[in-house]
Amino acid sequence: MSRFFNELLHRREAGIFLMIVLIAIVVGFIEPRFISVETLRITALAIPLILIAAMGQMMVLVARHVDLSIGSILAFSSIVAGMIFRDMPELPVIVGVLVAIALGAALGLFNGVLVVLFRLPSIIVTLGTLSLFRGFVFLVSGARQVDPQFIPRSLIQMSQTSPIFGIPWLVIIAFVVAFVTYLFLDHTRLGRQIYALGSNPVAAPLRGINVVRVTLLVFSLSGALAGLAGVMYASRFGYVNPGITGVGFEFTVIAAVVVGGVSINGGVGTVLGTVLGVLLLGMVSVALPILGVSAFWQDVFNGAVIVLALLIDRTVRERSIRAMAEARSTA
DSSP: OHHHHHHHHTSHHHHHHHHHHHHHHHHHHHOGGGSSHHHHHHHHHHSHHHHHHHHHHHHHHHTTOOOTTHHHHHHHHHHHHHHHHHHOTTSOHHHHHHHHHHHHHHHHHHHHHHHHHHTOOHHHHHHHHHHHHHHHHHHHHTTOOBOGGGSOHHHHHTTTOOTTTTOOHHHHHHHHHHHHHHHHHHHSHHHHHHHHHHHOTTTTGGGTOOHHHHHHHHHHHHHHHHHHHHHHHHHHHSOBOTTTTTTTHHHHHHHHHHHTTOOTTSSOOOHHHHHHHHHHHHHHHHHHHHTTOOTHHHHHHHHHHHHHHHHHHHHHHHHHHHHHHHHHHHO
16 A cells, blocks of 8 residues: 555656645635635636647647647637637537537648648647638638627537536536547557657657558647637637637647646656646636736746746656666666
């Protein structure tokens, strides 16, 4: 039993969980109204969009890539779904949802094709498509907002309640996506190939892994989940504005993923760690306004988290390399 707890405490997820508890205690001590049912509900609604997109970003990072375009994909999928709701109100809501997911998957696949076809770094490709897809948002919408009266009431209610203890459907959907991602990565051959590709891209083809297929898959999944997050954005906020929807979203997602223990160098990361990373950032985003801190500090915090996570990742990686070298020299 003691060995079990010792191993548990050495997992990065345990450190993130303890940080969440510590923040809750400290903020609750400074401002008691932080520890309330209403705050819990606000926090719960702050994380679903990030969590859904983080599952896709996690798979991309594990495969040793990065997708900076997810904020623009979210915006494009959201605005197109919103326009469908506005211009064809007779269509079922599920049509708009499926269109948003399909559009996201198509844009993600486009990213993957550029990375594979031209053998370009994904950070460069997606930095370009971030602007390209954002341009699509303005072209398609004519820079016009989809106003609240055009968003179906049934879609908005998904962010308010459900028959399951009154927990909003938005929260339930996000955690279902996380659970399905866990099953895919940990219990399927293709999921394990994503880790193998990220761990050693050079050796991956020698182990029978179709690098092109896996690369296209992770970018498509990332885009599809960003598309789902896009239509959930319309549910959460009740409108879609092409000028602000999804702006800076990619950095929040990347911050949550890397603080959750996913390595920028690929091959390392867990769904549980990512969920905890999202929860940590969601809690901080709620705590800052309660403490009277400007919302601009949220961006500072997210940036600091990314830098700190990169430094930790580099330190852990260097120690691992030294340990392997020492083991070989003594063998």
